[in-house]
Amino acid sequence: MAAAALREQLNAHIASMYASGMVDEQFQQLQMLQDDGSSPGFVAEVVTLFCDDADRIITELSKLLEQPTVDFDKVDAYVHQLKGSSASVGAQKVKFTCMQFRQLCQDKNRDG
């Protein structure tokens, strides 16, 4: 009973993530890959890797943006990496934010 309630809660949470645009179809693809195979921890593994990656990248971005002269090429490279991994896991909002961020890098807009 407790497991069923937890499952229902999880499904509701995932549904709200789709509804709010936080995740997109790619996240559904990952769920389907997990359901297809014999890897019940697949989605959790991918999400964990994404969070660890994102944490590392954001730390590096913070250091770069604190410099008196910002190396926008390096910033853009990190943002590009984050955009790629966010797109791969279906983290839509992060992906769109990265796209905007990359435009600011191209404009050399530090304040943006």
Place this chain on the structure above:
Amino acid sequence: MATSSASTEQQGRRRIVRVLLVEDEAIHQVIARQLLKAVGGVELDVAVNGAEAVRRVQERGAYYYDLILTDRQMPVMDGHEVISDRVGPLLARSLADSFLATRHRRSVQATRQIRALGVTTPIVGLSSDCLAADVDAFINAGADDFPLNKEKLDRVLTKLGIV
């Protein structure tokens, strides 16, 4: 249709598809592995950069791999360098019997280079990070399908007669 280099299983069994994944990021390795596992019947080798991919192709032979999935940007030789520079001819021969899938939008350039080598094998993009304009550009450059998911990968492999 190009002949596949996949080994032939016993009669009635599906052929094994030999795939070389060229990817340095763990998250993409994990996703690609699961995608290929879902397809089934795949032997997977992983190279973490273009130079290692070249070595693997040289060691295994031009016709060993049926499919090469490569990231556009990697440390130590990018994917497009793997295609077009010193290992271009070797990879082109391999590509005659397999097809190259590139992950990033700049794979449009790699696709054109491959076509310029006279390779007619279908080229498929493996990426969830694409805009409609990028998909069009990739297909206009000569690719066959983009982006890639399990259903499309299965369809393309079937279309090529690899599985």
